[in-house]
Amino acid sequence: MIEEILNNIVTKNDLRQNLSELRKEVKDRANKLSLLYKLGNNYDVLFQLLEHEDAKVRKSAALLIGELGIEEALDFLYNKYIKEDILFIRSSYIVAMGHLNCQRYIEAFKDQVKELSKIELTPENTKHVLEELRELTAIIVQCEGITSHKFIGYKEQFNIILLTNRNYTSVTLAQLEGMKAKEFNAGIMLQTNRIEEVLTIRTYQELLFSIAGMKTCPADVHEAAKTIVDSNLLEFLTNSHIGKLPFYFRVEVKSKLPLDKKSEFAKKLALEIERLSERKFINNTSNYEFEIRVIQNKEGNYNLLVKLYTIPDDRFVYRKNVIANSIKPVNAALVVELVKDYLKPNATVLDPFCGVGTMLIERHKKVKANTMYGIDILEEAIEGARINTEEAHLIAHYINKDFFEFTHEYLFDEVITNMPFAMCRITKDEIYEIYDRFFVKIKKHLNENAILILYSHDKETVHKLAKARGYLILNSYEISMKEGTYVFVLSCDIC
Structure with a gap:
């Protein structure tokens, strides 16, 4: 050819x-x-x-x-x-x-x-x-490269949008005590001059800024660009950063348009923003300091928000390693926030399917544990968990072994884990068998009054097998209906 x-x-x-x-x-x-x-x-x-x-x-x-x-x-x-x-x-x-x-x-x-x-x-x-x-x-x-601007606006008053798990906006809202905040369908709308405090909250997914004058606009390239450039965006950026013009940006379009149409719109919009701003804002898809988030609403118009990459997000900086089925750290943080009343200070904690250690790390950050053990059959996962835990300045003991072959001389107060789920070559039937074996074996490792916290993709399996194997479901939380993920808090009724 x-x-x-x-x-x-x-x-x-x-x-x-x-x-x-x-x-x-x-x-x-x-x-x-x-x-x-x-x-x-x-x-x-x-x-x-x-x-x-x-x-x-x-x-x-x-x-x-x-x-x-x-x-x-x-x-x-x-x-x-x-x-x-x-x-x-x-x-x-x-x-x-x-x-x-x-x-x-x-x-x-x-x-x-x-x-x-x-x-x-x-x-x-x-x-x-x-x-x-x-x-x-x-x-x-x-x-x-670019000469990046340094963010200095930690005492500035901002209108902020915190995107959160839609089922649990209240969990993040509860951590914003004393701030002017309210829930909406995708998260929290917040007005504050205490952004440093906001940045420490582990349960929000993204932090975006609402800019004065950057109002909802029609799905038209020129109108959108004019709205953006005529807004207070430049004032917002210059007041909260050290450095000279220009600022480098990218455009992210969230809509139901086909990918090629979204890309075309984003490119045209970026060029028009450059033109109208007289290149005070320069588009660069590899090196950028802020993102213009263009979100299509139900009426077909666009809501406009800004995401800053000049603000360090150090919440999950420890997570240097991941594997294919790793839980997102923000989800792990949400899990421990939801179940915090069940977490025991100075508990001995076991994660039998620990992956890269995210669940154990987030659990310890919420309530300090005594001794933590993580087991995983994948060597790659265990190596990653050790590095991640060291980066988090924590201590945990990781063992590269099949949990069903694991033995230990003393018992645990708590089990917290992201349960295996069907993916690639692992079938639903195989997952069912893993759950059944898990509920039998884990009893051998539990202290009296021990608690199990399971992040699961298999709601029906948990309900069926937990009861059959002598466990009580103390509480459950739907994390994502779309992904079919739930958190279960269990105790062993017959151990």
Whole structure:
């Protein structure tokens, strides 16, 4: 296939179509290496296409050269870029050079940014000039990084949205004592100048800012961008940070649109924000300091919020390692907050399916335990748990073993675990058997009046087997109806 397409290009047969096909093919690494092998060190067939009279051929050829990583092409690409007078393809040369080691041209790129910034924008050139500026900025940031702003607004008054588990907004609300806060369907709306206290709360999923003037707007790129730029966003950012303009941002669209439509809207919106803000806000999808969250509501309009990446979120900084079935730390934090009245200070605690240790760590952070043991059959999980626990500055004993082969000389006051669930090659029937064996074996490790806290994907199995094996369900909590996750608090009635 590669050879056939290359031959068509050599013979100049339907160049647009064949260049497009070749670019698709070389996305596969094996095909890319195959093409480079066939070309040897002779890239003239591609370089010549940069001289072609058809602008779209020049564009595709430039992009292909970049994607192939042909370092010898850098000077040629730069010279063609400088001389190119067709606006819509100029940015393609920059994208191509971005794949190469173009450090020596960075100062030239900066000069070009200054020149482009002087151009008077018209309906005819706006899109292409902004696209060129966008790619030049991206390549400069790629080589030099960005000078990040430092957040200093810890005493500022903010309107904050805390996204939480929808079933338990009240759990987070209860931790905001003395603050002006109220629940809504997705979390908490909060007005406070005590953001440092808010940042320590472990049960919210995300912290977003509501900006004065950034009101709900129609699903229109220009209207949304104008609403954002005309709002107090710039004042909000400059008052709460140290550093000079610009600020770097990304756009995240939450809607029912197909992925390609969402991506297209986000890209157009970002460009329009750059234009209207006179590049005080610069879009960069890799290096950014804040995110504009665009959320479609039931009426089809967009709610606009801001997420800052300049504020360190250290709540779960210990979690350096995860495995496929790891519980999210915010969910583990919610679990222990829900069951806190059942947690015993200085208890001996066992997690028989500990994964990377998240449940034990969050349990200890809520109520200090005495001795903690974690068991897991996966060596990778145990290694991760040891690292995570050390990062959390805690001590726990981890054993790489099948729980059903585990023995111990003394008993435990508490069991807390994320129970195994059906995934990949583990079937529902196998999970049922694991639960049944678990309820039998765990009794051998329990002190009198011991408590079991199970995070489970199998509600019916717990109800059926717990009763059959002599356990009382003291309480249960639905965590997510969509994911089918529940927390059960059990005691052993017959142990």
